[in-house]
Amino acid sequence: MAEQQGDAETSGGPRRGDRRPTMTDVAQRAGVSRALVSLVFRDAPGASDRTRERVFQVAEEIGYRPDSAARMLASSRSKVLGVLLTVRNPFHADMVESIYPVAERRGYEILLSAASPSRDERKAVDALLGHRCAGLLLLGPTLPSSYLAELGRKLPVVALGRRFPGADVDSVHTAEAKGVREAITHLVELGHRSIAHIDGGRGPGSAERRRAYRAAMRKHGLTEYIRVLPGDQTEESGSAQAKVLLAEGSRMPTAVLAGNDRCALGLLDAVWREGLQVPGDLSVVGYDDSHLAHLSHIDLSTVRQDPDRHAALAVQCVVDRLDGVRDGAEEFVLDPKLVTRGTTGPPRSSGIMSA
């Protein structure tokens, strides 16, 4: 994966301003046929190791790089996977980082298309389709499932972080209920009883987390403490709810399960800023374990959704579909894992003392 980052000097290099070299140039210079060069670059059998090496060497010399456009056009199968992401979502960033190496190992290129407040997901998907993606990885899509179903009929599609029971598309997500259950149990064992949940609204996994929160609270006999605060998986909703909670003084919950890490971060910032101690005055649990949660100064207890495993499964998922290995839609459910860090501890008011 690591590339030569340092060597500034490039030996000669391609002639300036010229047309970019084609397969024909490589073939001529290497003294082989075009078909052979094609074969070498597709990593297909039929060339000796010596020849293979020479072809690569010549290609390097003249700066040849296969033209994706021509490749796509010529081959019925496009070896390109499209990824839809929300550009501001740190967990999506983690996912993208994980997807690249996996896809490469499977011989696929990745095309990224970002959704944002001013560019909706449909538009982002359209761009991907225009570029002939063979399959689509949708990160936490909020698209209507009828649209997804329609997409799924055109090409292999896998949704990450969200299930689409109706639409016949694959999905990879974690067992939300399990993650939430572990988080609540962890807090209860620390001595918390008043545990609130900031809801993720229409965000991926939110409905499941909300349900699981209620169920877990009931299971622990804490029905009377059930409290779901509105939110939407953004920092803003975390800080907004912090204001609500802070205004309650001593009646404030002693712990909060946030809808995701972003929400937890907003909550933490607002709470820290008011001079409260975490976890002394308030314990906070996130969801995702995005790279921000690891940061030493955040040190967020959270439910880990492993991006590497998500990526590996999702890529395999669409590749298998493309290879015709599998047919019906499948749901891959990954085990989440509670990661306890510095934002959870016994409540100050409890009999349990921290070590």
Place this chain on the structure above:
Amino acid sequence: MAEQQGDAETSGGPRRGDRRPTMTDVAQRAGVSRALVSLVFRDAPGASDRTRERVFQVAEEIGYRPDSAARMLASSRSKVLGVLLTVRNPFHADMVESIYPVAERRGYEILLSAASPSRDERKAVDALLGHRCAGLLLLGPTLPSSYLAELGRKLPVVALGRRFPGADVDSVHTAEAKGVREAITHLVELGHRSIAHIDGGRGPGSAERRRAYRAAMRKHGLTEYIRVLPGDQTEESGSAQAKVLLAEGSRMPTAVLAGNDRCALGLLDAVWREGLQVPGDLSVVGYDDSHLAHLSHIDLSTVRQDPDRHAALAVQCVVDRLDGVRDGAEEFVLDPKLVTRGTTGPPRSSGIMSA
């Protein structure tokens, strides 16, 4: 920009599983020639408004979308701009959001390629080149300038947020010195004298900001207070330096100019967490004004680099080059703007009282 997000029902739609419709399909069904369809989709003159409409309508009906690969291959000019970004950088996210609409208005598509710890910038650029991008927008690249120069010889390249004096490529960045000067002046006017700077290391703009910090401090007669702490434009470096500063107790600076917003956020979190008041105990200024700085609970005073203007200039820059309007490399310097929010105020120890 806003699309139909709600309407789930799609009227009939393309036949399931079939090959995707081509220009020929549209031409047949609309009863016109292929050439005419091509012309309509390229928005070229030569078709009546009525025909234009019918073509679009038929295209919509059968779900036709021009094939980018074929388009690129056929036309010498590929209407695609490649964007290199670092996927974890929130300011890059802002930039990407701004780039999409501008590019679209100019008739260009955007291809995103992400660099990350495990995928270096060269690799990300290579992917872009393989997809035949007509021009490249590099967000805060840390590539060696010799490599950039080489790239610049192959296609129009513009670097955002960083100058490359040696390499003959365009750049768009802010007048770092001016931004830093304004920030320091603001702090001095509030009564601060001991103002430290957390350096951005090799990051874009860092060298300029460091120099400007030193100059501004000298200008205000605060030479003895000059203090540059090592860093690298990440949250981690902000929180790491917070630890260093917090250990100094009363000898701690009263204000810090962070290398960028991410660094400022790390610093803020660490400082809040220790129960210190911002700005009472410490004033903090960031750099970038990324979307995170706006968040109500962060409310960071920072030097704004307008992403919309960066995007507009950068896109125009490469488009002009592609159109042959301009030739030599140019440097576009934007005016930064200090945005004072809640993280700056008079130091507690000063005679000046806050209102």
Place this chain on the structure above:
DNA sequence: CTGAAAGCGCTTACAG
């Protein structure tokens, strides 16, 4: 391994 050929879905220029 070579060599010749067809084709992917467009753009482009041209005669009508």
Place this chain on the structure above:
DNA sequence: CTGAAAGCGCTTACAG
């Protein structure tokens, strides 16, 4: 506006 044709840089199958 139409219609026929060449070409973009590859892949793919085939005879040798």
